[in-house]
Amino acid sequence: MPATFKGGLHIEDFKDFTNKLPIKKLSDCGQHIFPLQQHIGAPLEAVVKVGDYVKVGQKIADSSAFVCAPLHSSVSGTVTDIKPFIHPSGAVVTSIAIENDFLYNISESVIPKGDPTNYTPEQIIAIIRDAGIVGLGGAGFPTHVKLSPPPDKKITHVIVNGAECEPYLTSDHRRMLESPDMILYGLKIAMRVLGLSNGYIGIETNKADAIKTMTAAADAYKGVKIIPLKTKYPQGAEKQLIKAITKRSVPSKGLPADVGVIVLNIDTVTAIANVFKTGMPLTSRIVTVSGDCVKEPGNFEVPLGVPFRHIFENAGGFMKEPRKIIMGGPMMGIAQFSLDAPSIKTTSALLALSDVGKTYDDISPCIRCGKCVNSCPMHLMPLYLNKAVSEGDLETAEKYNILDCIECGICSYLCPGRQNPLQHIRVAKQQIIEKSRKS
Amino acid sequence: MQEQKFVVSSSPHIHSEESVSSIMFDVLTALIPASVAGIYFFGYRAAIVLLTAVVSCVAFEAIYQYFMKKRITVNDLSAAVTGLLIGLNMPPSIPLWMVVIGSAFAIVIVKQLYGGLGKNFINPALAARCFMLIAWASAMTTYVTPFMGYGIDAVSSATPLAVLKGVSEGALPSLRNCFFGIKPGSIGETSAVMLSIGFIYLLVRKVIDFKIPAAYIIVFSVLTFMFGKTPYDATYTLYHILTGGLLLGAFFMATDYTTTPTTPLGQIIFGAGCGILTFVIRQFGGYPEGVSFSILLMNVVTPLIDRYTVPKKFGEVAKNVR
Numbered sequence: 106m107p108a109t110f111k112g113g114l115h116i117e118d119f120k121d122f123t124n125k126l127p128i129k130k131l132s133d134c135g136q137h138i139f140p141l142q143q144h145i146g147a148p149l150e151a152v153v154k155v156g157d158y159v160k161v162g163q164k165i166a167d168s169s170a171f172v173c174a175p176l177h178s179s180v181s182g183t184v185t186d187i188k189p190f191i192h193p194s195g196a197v198v199t200s201i202a203i204e205n206d207f208l209y210n211i212s213e214s215v216i217p218k219g220d221p222t223n224y225t226p227e228q229i230i231a232i233i234r235d236a237g238i239v240g241l242g243g244a245g246f247p248t249h250v251k252l253s254p255p256p257d258k259k260i261t262h263v264i265v266n267g268a269e270c271e272p273y274l275t276s277d278h279r280r281m282l283e284s285p286d287m288i289l290y291g292l293k294i295a296m297r298v299l300g301l302s303n304g305y306i307g308i309e310t311n312k313a314d315a316i317k318t319m320t321a322a323a324d325a326y327k328g329v330k331i332i333p334l335k336t337k338y339p340q341g342a343e344k345q346l347i348k349a350i351t352k353r354s355v356p357s358k359g360l361p362a363d364v365g366v367i368v369l370n371i372d373t374v375t376a377i378a379n380v381f382k383t384g385m386p387l388t389s390r391i392v393t394v395s396g397d398c399v400k401e402p403g404n405f406e407v408p409l410g411v412p413f414r415h416i417f418e419n420a421g422g423f424m425k426e427p428r429k430i431i432m433g434g435p436m437m438g439i440a441q442f443s444l445d446a447p448s449i450k451t452t453s454a455l456l457a458l459s460d461v462g463k464t465y466d467d468i469s470p471c472i473r474c475g476k477c478v479n480s481c482p483m484h485l486m487p488l489y490l491n492k493a494v495s496e497g498d499l500e501t502a503e504k505y506n507i508l509d510c511i512e513c514g515i516c517s518y519l520c521p522g523r524q525n526p527l528q529h530i531r532v533a534k535q536q537i538i539e540k541s542r543k544s
Numbered sequence: 545m546q547e548q549k550f551v552v553s554s555s556p557h558i559h560s561e562e563s564v565s566s567i568m569f570d571v572l573t574a575l576i577p578a579s580v581a582g583i584y585f586f587g588y589r590a591a592i593v594l595l596t597a598v599v600s601c602v603a604f605e606a607i608y609q610y611f612m613k614k615r616i617t618v619n620d621l622s623a624a625v626t627g628l629l630i631g632l633n634m635p636p637s638i639p640l641w642m643v644v645i646g647s648a649f650a651i652v653i654v655k656q657l658y659g660g661l662g663k664n665f666i667n668p669a670l671a672a673r674c675f676m677l678i679a680w681a682s683a684m685t686t687y688v689t690p691f692m693g694y695g696i697d698a699v700s701s702a703t704p705l706a707v708l709k710g711v712s713e714g715a716l717p718s719l720r721n722c723f724f725g726i727k728p729g730s731i732g733e734t735s736a737v738m739l740s741i742g743f744i745y746l747l748v749r750k751v752i753d754f755k756i757p758a759a760y761i762i763v764f765s766v767l768t769f770m771f772g773k774t775p776y777d778a779t780y781t782l783y784h785i786l787t788g789g790l791l792l793g794a795f796f797m798a799t800d801y802t803t804t805p806t807t808p809l810g811q812i813i814f815g816a817g818c819g820i821l822t823f824v825i826r827q828f829g830g831y832p833e834g835v836s837f838s839i840l841l842m843n844v845v846t847p848l849i850d851r852y853t854v855p856k857k858f859g860e861v862a863k864n865v866r
Binding site for chain 1: 550551552553554555556557558559560562563564566567617620622660661662663753801802804805806807808811854855856857858859860
């Protein structure tokens with residue numbers, strides 16, 4: 106029996122578009138744009154000036170804040186601009202533009218770190234920070250912060266998240282098939298940092314080939330266990346993944362470290378391995394390019410800073426007019442209004458879809474079918490949250506635990522009335538958090 | 545690539561195929577076997593009753609929404625479902641004008657005046673049936689024997705439940721006939737086998753969950769078997785399950801979304817409550833049948849049940865730690 110959690114639901118996964126396609130290199134792109142906001146946490150400050158010549162792997166932005174990771178150039182060339190550009194979040198964010206000279210001169214700072222056992226945990230954490238590594242699954246939480254839990258939290262499990270439960274996404278899947286040793290090597294480094302002798306990799310059973318490949322490769326790595334997970338959304342959500350593998354429930358408003366667990370993404374541990382093996386900081390990631398409008402869907406190794414337009418062109422362009430462009434998966438990704446936004450550290454996928462669903466004119470009232478209650482992975486009652494929030498009753502919404510919502514989107518996906526509870530919940534959560542900050 | 549306009553909206557960006565109208569269409573489909581059986585047993589008059597109820601409900605909804613200047617939503621099919629359920633709950637010989645008034649009561653008073661789809665607190669079809677039972681007691685309790693034709697030839701006959709209760713004279717049909725539906729009763733309630741086919745269809749399509757019907761039938765059966773008029777008599781219990789409106793009610797009325805709890809525990813409580821009330825009314829009440837009243841009474845406490853059965857949220861155990 107594959108491990109799982111209570112709630113959630115199986116969603117048609119659309120992974121057949123790309124799950125058999127090997128990772129491809131992207132063609133060269135002239136201008137790279139590096140937004141100074143790559144992930145949650147403090148914004149960065151540029152450490153280069155307009156006119157500077159930078160090399161691949163050279164640090165171009167940093168900050169002294171703890172919850173942030175530096176940014177490195179993915180190309181060599183000249184800094185042409187430091188000004189606001191369109192960002193995948195929809196906002197306009199100060200960014201560094203670098204004109205690619207196509208020479209890919211590698212920075213002198215890029216030196217393989219060698220055997221991790223030569224370093225203390227503190228040194229490894231510093232190396233990970235200097236390499237700009239963040240969680241490459243969702244929000245992009247800086248990995249060095251995750252690996253430095255407060256001393257009173259005793260960490261017992263480190264889990265690599267290979268669930269990849271979002272429809273369409275196959276980047277982690279391909280990574281597991283193509284470089285299992287990098288993943289395992291990266292996991293061993295994380296285990297060393299946390300002083301653990303065991304590590305876990307959870308993989309959904311719809312990726313049977315990845316489970317097989319990883320299990321075979323894990324033989325050579327003592328203490329690493331591959332855990333098959335039930336194919337069910339949101340199996341890869343942190344709390345649900347921890348529940349499935351350790352049977353522990355992360356407390357409400359708590360962090361995984363509260364139950365002694367650290368969760369890392371597949372691409373994140375690969376990036377850690379990469380720093381030690383090649384010295385190259387995080388300057389690229391795997392992006393699944395898919396959706397019914399994309400002519401040649403595929404998995405690409407995408408350097409940071411490439412405009413989405415260029416990435417779609419590498420996938421053969423569009424075979425029909427897309428009505429929606431999404432960065433990330435269709436359940437939690439961000440809709441894009443421009444193809445000029447550049448790839449950032451949290452760009453796990455780019456989707457071009459022709460169907461945008463119903464409009465507000467077509468919605469029906471809530472008929473209390475209870476499907477949202479049945480499937481909510483946090484065991485909330487989205488229909489009452491939706492009702493309370495639409496009536497402006499934030500107090501009731503809080504009583505019904507609105508702040509525990511992980512925004513997985515199942516309620517809105519299922520709602521036969523197309524009520525979109527999550528949209529209301531999201532707005533209200535923001536209001537409640539702002540209100541509590543003020544008081 | 546030309547500059548295009550893209551739709552920007554909050555996630556999720558995909559949606560299940562299911563909609564209110566697809567659910568209602570599934571319910572209508574699930575009621576076809578029972579309707580066909582009713583027409584087969586009780587003749588063309590049954591078809592006319594069903595049609596009258598459906599057409600009246602849809603028409604009253606459209607008319608009300610037109611005059612109230614609301615969006616006309618009859619294409620969500622919910623009024624058609626209410627109409628068909630009203631029709632299936634009628635004795636075959638009911639005067640058609642009564643069906644029209646009953647339908648108006650269901651749609652205008654019970655459903656629309658409380659805010660329309662999703663807002664009514666009791667099941668409109670059942671409310672209409674009870675309203676009619678009180679208004680026209682005799683017409684609503686005059687049942688006919690199957691395959692007898694209508695008009696002057698029609699032979700009125702006691703329902704098996706009335707015979708079981710001893711309030712009417714008459715012979716009990718065989719259990720086999722009860723199972724297939726060859727017995728007096730409302731148009732849609734007689735055939736256990738046809739109702740079950742529709743029920744299984746709804747379960748397979750995941751339109752409804754088994755919790756309410758299962759709790760309802762199990763609790764009712766156990767109580768009847770142990771504390772009924774003839775305790776520990778399996779035949780007596782089987783008669784009670786297969787006759788009257790129990791299966792129609794448990795499968796199609798107690799599973800109405802709007803008027804039943806949304807929590808898993810709440811649904812079990814709701815079903816069990818219906819079972820207890822039906823048992824009490826059938827054994828000790830003034831009426832031979834109690835399904836409609838039981839479900840309506842439980843409809844009324846549904847908001848309360850929902851409030852007290854809120855599921856434990858993920859990670860709640862650690863609440864005291866903070």
